[in-house]
Amino acid sequence: MQAGGEGALLRVEGLTRTFGQGRHLVRAVDGVSFEMRAGEIACVVGESGSGKSTLAMLLLRLIPPTAGRIFFDGRDVTRLRRRAELRAYWRDVQAVFQDPFSSFNQFMTVRRVLGRTLGLEGRRLGPQERAERMAWALERVGLVPRTVLGKYAHELSGGERQRVMIARALVVRPRLLIADEPTTMVDASSRAMILNLLLDLRAEYGMAILFITHDVSLATYVSDTLLVMYRGQIVERGDVERVTAQPEHPYTRRLFADAFTFAARR
Amino acid sequence: MSELLVARRISARYGVEPDEPPVRAVDDVSLVLREGESLGIAGESGCGKSTLASVLSLNIHPPLAVTAGELEVAGRRIALDRPGWRRQAQALRGKVVALLPQGAMNVLNPTRRVGDFVYDVLQSHIPGISRKEALRRAAERFEQLSLLPRALEAYPHQLSGGMRQRVVAVVSTLLDPAILIADEPTSALDVTSQRALLKLMSGLLEQRIIRGIIFITHELALLRAVTHRVAIMYAGQVAEVGPTEAVLFQPAHPYTKALMDATIVLETGTRRQRIETIGGQPPSLVSPPPGCRFHPRCPVAMPVCSREAPPVVSVGEGRSAACWWVAERLGQTAAAAERRDGHAGGR
């Protein structure tokens, strides 16, 4: 656990979430603590069932924690309850999920999906500004606003859908993006484009990104900091160069050894 | 090395409705699987690799239909576009060619023990086999592959996902098929279970339980661990075939190269290197582009690429690529065009 944390964008202390009770109690997230600076890319890496997606849900305030606290920009956001407060939080913290098929409401056009999220800005934006914001976000992810705004999910390819979902998160210009396996279900063609896009967004707007993945090579490629998660706990955390070069925890070593990467050519 | 499975100029399509344009998922594909070999088939989703797996494993059911081509499975020839192939296929399916489908672990009935499943499978092919004999065979095979025979007494929920997948893989070999076709067998597993499954598959080959494996995946990194040769598919056709290391690290076809460039290669010092993106989207298999199907996205496309289908050119020992640009660089155009027909190992 780190002390201080002034200037930290996100600070998490002892975050815990359990499911079930008694003998069937599962500690999905178990005393997780870490912090992130503005503009940092951190990566939570772990196998399926390690609790990394639950961690994302907790940080997004989509499910309540059992214990622990979350601070965003120095403010305790753990107990936000009122919708106005949560809406303000979601203006700063947005997310992209794994499955671009199921995260897209199939009954809505791209315009409505984006417009809905823009609703977080309330009355601050006029119609003109709203249109500009949507166009900007779509162009930023490499889509042509004129052609995609009227489309439904099934009229887009998987990669395009995922880019729309990123654009959706971008319309409110969040300061932290939580990306939960955003490239797992898209093709190699789109995967590279999405990764590069996220790196560019950080470079251009200083957007912090918390990347969640099971893919060790991907984690190493995109992140500044690695958080290795195992059975609900962060077992190792550190600068990506350090963790890849000298993994300390046995689990980290196994994770790196087992992963199928193009790390070492014969 | 003798040839265990030969696919000659296979075309297959999904004809949803008579008046709808068919999806030509596999178009004029020829491949060879040799004795004792593991062959990888790789490509992005929608490139036709899973359809090809269905055809090669003789699991051809409507709406999938084979419109042309011939298979030679362990010396037996099946013309898939002639009537009567169904009966031939029926005799080979499961016994000579076995399929390990995507999500195979879900075939286990949650209310029955693994052993019951084994008995069902064996009984349906060997009428009159006793339960004891079926379980004995399974236990023997489990031990051979260092799986605990105790798993036979377990209910599926008592086994992890990775273990279930391995169990189903082993059960699919109980009828001693010559060829195992595994379609994305690792996609739902975590890395540790992936390793274990791949080890099991290598074990099948090494112990000669299986004489050849076709391994279908979209994860290029997996191919290195388990396959000897690899075929890269694009839009229903084979773009490049050859020994795995050579194809992945010295790709001849521009598509293979683009695919590898878009893959993260971890090496010290390269971390901050940007990976390259392939522009555009894979084409629709209903109306693929004319000529070479990759030409709209190809960085080295030439005028001819959009007009004529590319020739299959040899690019070294046991390697070939279907590409005009490669042909031109090697000055093989004329020779290649001649060989285009009947070149089994290439396209």
Add this chain to the structure above:
Amino acid sequence: MAQSKGRSRLRRALRSRRFVASVALVVAVVAFAVLGPVVYPRDPRALVSFSYDPPSREFPLGTDNFGRDELALLMHGTRTSLAIGAIAGAIAVVIGTVVGTAAGYWGGRAEELLMGVTNIVITLPSLIVLILISVALKSRSLVVMGLIIGLTSWPWTARAVRAQASSLRAREHIYVARLSGASDAAIMLQDVIPYMLSYLGMAFTLQLAGAVLAEAGLSMLGLGPSGTISLGLLLQWALLWEAVRQGIWWAFLPPVVLLTLIAFGLQLLNASLDEIYNPRLRREKQVA
């Protein structure tokens, strides 16, 4: 693509013999009730002949105890029964959807409370409730009958919808909607209910069939609609005036056949829709 998806679903539907047969059956019954009186314009209330005339050229299905034309009675009765069924079915589906969606989406204590109420309504012997309500109301018009049946039969839909809504709750598009600041009401309306539309259509067919049968049951007990003619009332009259005992089949068999056709047609339609929307259940399943 949406169109082609819809089109192929329609085509698949038209190829399903079950679907075609059930639609034909339902359409035939509705046509009999709606178009019948146009083709066969006779007043069902007019006393046109003697008691229990057997079928003849003039009265294809004979006459009833009061000498009324059975065929005309049957047409009007079917129309009333279907109308009561439609009103009751619509009410049951609306209430069931609201309760089930809210319970499934909210989960937790709200779900326990809502499903508790639902289960109470289910366990109350519905017939007794119907009798009490029916007795309490002096005049029971067709609309009131529909209301009574609808208000007591929604728990079935509520339970089924709750299961569906609860499985949708963890879908990513719901999380996306929440992250967009959408209210619970908006999410249920825009993100949960649209995904269940085909299912709700199927629930409606079953509720309608159930309500038509419920009307018949109530009417036979003498609690049917007043001032109208329904299939249940036809049966009640046949019982009251000894048609069954005397074996006057034309007085009781036709309404029984129509009730059976309605119930069977709608059940079959429901089953075939299930096949079309859930291809995994399709009968022409692939060989393993």
